[in-house]
Amino acid sequence: MSEAITQQQCQNMLANLELPTRAFINGKYVDALSGKTFTTLNPATGKPLAQIASCAAEDIDSAVQAGRSAFEAGVWSKMAPADRKKVMCRWADLIEDNLMELAIIESIESGKPVGECYAVDLPETVNAIRFHAEAADKLFDQVTPTGRDTLSLVTREPAGVVGVVLPWNFPALMAGWKLGPALITGNSVIAKPAKLTSMSTLFMAELAHQAGLPAGVLNVVPGSGASAGGAIGLHPDIDVVAFTGSTEVGRMFLEYSARSNLKEVLLECGGKNPQIVMPDIADLDAVAEQIVASAFWNMGENCSAGSRLLVHSSIKERLLEKMLQRLDQWKTGNPLDPENQLGALIDEGHMNKVLSYIDKAKQEGCRLVAGGGRLFPESGGYFVAPTIFDNVTNDQTIAQEEIFGPVLAVITFDTEDEAVQIANDTCYGLAASLYSNDLNVAHRVSAAIRAGTVSVNCFSEGDMTTPFGGYKLSGFGGRDKSVFAHDQYCQLKTTWIQLK
Numbered sequence: 001m002s003e004a005i006t007q008q009q010c011q012n013m014l015a016n017l018e019l020p021t022r023a024f025i026n027g028k029y030v031d032a033l034s035g036k037t038f039t040t041l042n043p044a045t046g047k048p049l050a051q052i053a054s055c056a057a058e059d060i061d062s063a064v065q066a067g068r069s070a071f072e073a074g075v076w077s078k079m080a081p082a083d084r085k086k087v088m089c090r091w092a093d094l095i096e097d098n099l100m101e102l103a104i105i106e107s108i109e110s111g112k113p114v115g116e117c118y119a120v121d122l123p124e125t126v127n128a129i130r131f132h133a134e135a136a137d138k139l140f141d142q143v144t145p146t147g148r149d150t151l152s153l154v155t156r157e158p159a160g161v162v163g164v165v166l167p168w169n170f171p172a173l174m175a176g177w178k179l180g181p182a183l184i185t186g187n188s189v190i191a192k193p194a195k196l197t198s199m200s201t202l203f204m205a206e207l208a209h210q211a212g213l214p215a216g217v218l219n220v221v222p223g224s225g226a227s228a229g230g231a232i233g234l235h236p237d238i239d240v241v242a243f244t245g246s247t248e249v250g251r252m253f254l255e256y257s258a259r260s261n262l263k264e265v266l267l268e269c270g271g272k273n274p275q276i277v278m279p280d281i282a283d284l285d286a287v288a289e290q291i292v293a294s295a296f297w298n299m300g301e302n303c304s305a306g307s308r309l310l311v312h313s314s315i316k317e318r319l320l321e322k323m324l325q326r327l328d329q330w331k332t333g334n335p336l337d338p339e340n341q342l343g344a345l346i347d348e349g350h351m352n353k354v355l356s357y358i359d360k361a362k363q364e365g366c367r368l369v370a371g372g373g374r375l376f377p378e379s380g381g382y383f384v385a386p387t388i389f390d391n392v393t394n395d396q397t398i399a400q401e402e403i404f405g406p407v408l409a410v411i412t413f414d415t416e417d418e419a420v421q422i423a424n425d426t427c428y429g430l431a432a433s434l435y436s437n438d439l440n441v442a443h444r445v446s447a448a449i450r451a452g453t454v455s456v457n458c459f460s461e462g463d464m465t466t467p468f469g470g471y472k473l474s475g476f477g478g479r480d481k482s483v484f485a486h487d488q489y490c491q492l493k494t495t496w497i498q499l500k
């Protein structure tokens with residue numbers, strides 16, 4: 001973020017922003033058919049921000065009809081990939097032109113620090129849309145090696161109408177990860193943002209329309225999970241649902257699919273991700289910095305958060321000391337103050353859930369070494385101090401359950417085998433980090449970890465060229481990011497031609 005921008009400037013810009021609060025269906029903002037709205041709150045103050053259209057089954061029907069009509073008309077689905085690319089790149093440009101406005105909207109809705117939204121989330125969203133757009137006219141279909149008497153073509157066709165159900169922790173970025181590949185492959189999309197964070201996705205839809213995306217191709221339906229989300233899951237005319245959120249709700253989408261039309265279901269769910277530090281590591285300062293970032297970035301509200309530190313017992317004390325020094329440099333406070341790296345948790349219920357995990361860890365005998373409670377209650381906001389517990393064993397609650405908040409469990413090991421065993425002793429398998437100066441150890445351990453992404457000597461989700469998703473209860477059916485994401489929004493068509 002620009003050095004010059006201040007909290008006051010953010011506040012001034014916010015005062016002049018027209019917040020998008022209505023559903024976006026068939027190319028225009030509309031009220032929910034019932035006329036109902038819900039109140040969205042600012043997690044940093046607990047005060048109301050806006051009244052948002054509360055969409056339900058009838059609005060989902062209307063959005064699906066718009067999406068299906070656009071699909072059948074071919075206004076987007078039959079457009080040449082290179083032309084779709086132009087529209088998607090214009091959309092990315094418009095998001096970039098409105099980066100500050102979107103960063104402010106994202107920050108006030110989600111409690112995320114505005115600096116982070118401006119410098120990371122929104123640029124990454126633009127990057128995701130551009131990456132998928134640019135791939136459109138560079139990915140080829142195939143001719144299979146059948147022999148001279150036949151010609152066999154394997155071509156990708158857009159799946160049809162795609163439902164996209166989004167979480168609140170990275171609202172714009174997760175929209176970019178899913179809308180990018182779903183739209184560029186020619187589908188129509190019905191996107192449901194998380195109820196708590198609807199506005200950035202609505203604004204993005206308006207910008208897509210301005211960029212030339214035909215009416216009906218991208219529809220955004222804010223609303224509750226059970227009502228709007230359930231209606232998407234059960235809809236007989238939606239072909240694919242792509243979901244990011246909890247494993248519990250992910251399972252529901254599989255049930256919805258089984259009960260309706262066997263729509264394809266793509267799930268990106270939770271994680272309880274290990275960060276393993278081997279005793280051979282030379283630069284403990286660098287490791288400490290990565291560990292803290294992995295555990296506390298985005299207030300720990302991150303599916304790939306490294307919420308379990310697995311450290312060799314011989315170096316634990318030294319590493320912990322360096323981590324505490326690093327943590328001192330992280331400032332928590334008003335998300336609209338660009339000086340702060342950590343903001344508020346998403347809502348009161350979630351804050352209380354995180355605080356109850358902290359209480360549980362204390363009861364179970366874990367040693368509190370940092371944080372341990374709520375911050376700034378007088379603000380009305382949902383702030384929790386970054387918290388570290390030492391002397392945790394992997395069977396304890398905070399080592400097994402996804403807390404989705406700023407709580408790190410420190411666990412020791414004595415052998416490589418033990419580190420791998422503990423790392424894999426979880427129902428999840430999304431991400432892991434490994435720190436070692438020994439290339440053999442790095443290869444051996446990363447191969448043994450059952451997770452979709454293993455980062456070595458850093459904490460990373462990779463970049464747009466790499467797929468993102470999980471093993472075990474972390475995922476099902478596909479991957480976000482990379483060119484691999486395109487296929488999951490397509491049908492593969494075989495055309496078998498008998499030649500004379």
Ligand SMILES: NC(=O)C1=CN([C@@H]2O[C@H](COP(=O)(O)OP(=O)(O)OC[C@H]3O[C@@H](n4cnc5c(N)ncnc54)[C@H](O)[C@@H]3O)[C@@H](O)[C@H]2O)C=CC1
Nearest residue numbers: 166167193194224225226229230245246249269270303404
């Ligand atoms: N990226 C991730 O891995 C995320 C994981 N979570 C985990 O889930 C926990 C709960 O957070 P929530 O926001 O409640 O996540 P969630 O899984 O309930 O919500 C994710 C999306 O699913 C929708 N949804 C909720 N209930 C639904 C239902 N019955 N039918 C259809 N759609 C439904 C929501 O409206 C939202 O758009 C968090 O504490 C965290 O552990 C939450 C958000 C993101």
Ligand code: BAL
Nearest residue numbers: 169170244302303304
């Ligand atoms: N870290 C990006 C994916 C997620 O948290 O949902």
